Amino acid sequence: MRPRTTFNTLKRLAAAEAMRLTRRPERNRRRFFAGQRGLRMLVFHQVFPEYRRHFEQLIEWCQATFDMAGPHDVDALHDGTFTVGKRDKLLVTFDDGFANNFDVGCWLARRGIHATFFVIPSYLGRTTAEFLEFHRGQSVDAFPMGHRAPHQPCRGMTRDHVRELRDLGHRIAAHNYAHRDLGRLDGGDDLAYEIGRSIDEVSELVGTPCRDFAIGFGGTEHVTAAALELLHQRGQRIYFGVRGINASGSTPTLLLRDMISPSWPLSFARQVALGGLDDRACGDRAQLAEWSEPLPGQQLG
Ligand SMILES: [Zn+2]
Known part of the structure; x- marks a missing residue:
């Protein structure tokens, strides 16, 4: 299937040019990050075959x-040993663990790029229907994974x-176990199910303790104080979907990532990766700074 030109495509082309x-x-970097350089993290979800070439072109440009960057650069940010040269560092991340992420991960590795894959352990080896049935x-x-692309069969990686x-x-990390909105859950059992169980199963799957967790849906409204407390107790580095550069000595330890789509x-994806939408996330960044x-x-x- 060829990529379609839709009204949204035209709007994004115009926004990119603006x-x-x-x-x-550059203005956003001066205004919101005092001109600093740091670590920019991109979040991808599915990479459908018709957009695979777009994805590759974007990564080649990156x-x-x-x-x-590699996943270890996030460790360095937390240790205070992060370094950056004349350009920002860029880390590629994927959320959810969709089956079509596997080939993309192999392609990235061939180019010498190491990414972080935040997987839903209960989705692995299952179709979306099987995932929903398992949780029922x-x-x-559970959240109906892949609901935005009903024309495509959706399943998790094996x-x-x-x-x-x-x-x-690559680094394998954790994501909400049934992909429910943590902002709407307050019971200890529900948080243990979404957070604790996911961390435990990812650790068991890869054979090393999982230390990285991405918040499902990614906004500051998608967590509660209780959820953050449990994540801290479990020694997790916590990744949001709030746009911006992660900069030593300046931005919050609750990590910023930029959602992007192949x-x-x-032209639009490039401007986003450069920070062109960072002005849209000031309120969320201020909230993360208040929390950490x-x-x-x-x-x-
Ligand atoms: Zn997700």
Whole structure:
């Protein structure tokens, strides 16, 4: 199937041109990050075959534009040992663990890029219908994964594929177990199910303790104080879907990531990766800063 040109595509092409002409990414860096450089993290979900070439072109452009980071750069941010050169570092991440992430992970590894895959362990090896059925068996209404792409059959990666990605040098991390909105759950049992069980099963699957957890849906409204407390107790680095650069000594330890889609026109995706939409997330960044200390270390850049 060929990519379609829709009204949204045209709107994004126009927005990309406006961001480029007004130098929005540079202005956002000065205005919101005191001109600092740091770690930009992109979040992908599905990479459908018709957008695979778009995805590859975007990553090729990223390799030419940024210094590519690995999952260990997040450890360095938390240790206060993060370094950055003349350009931002860029980390590729994927949420949910969709089956079509496997080939993409192999392609990235061949290019020397190591990503972090935040998987839903209960989705692995299951179709969306089987995933929903599994959770119904535990009296839980799970989120219908892939509901935005009903024309495509959706399923999770196999567990063997996840271990292969680990062996290729990628990091496997955790995501909400039934992909329910943590912001709407307050019972200890529900949080243990969504958070604790996911961390335990990811740790068991990859054979090392899981230390990284991405919040499902990614917004500040998608967590509660109780959920954050449990994640801290479990020693997790916590990743949101709030746009911005992660900068030592400055931005919060609750981590910023930029949602991006291979279905977007390349010119728009590039402007987003450069920080062209960072001005849209000021309120959410302020909330994360209120909830957490700044990342340790010296301000860089
Ligand atoms: Zn998700």
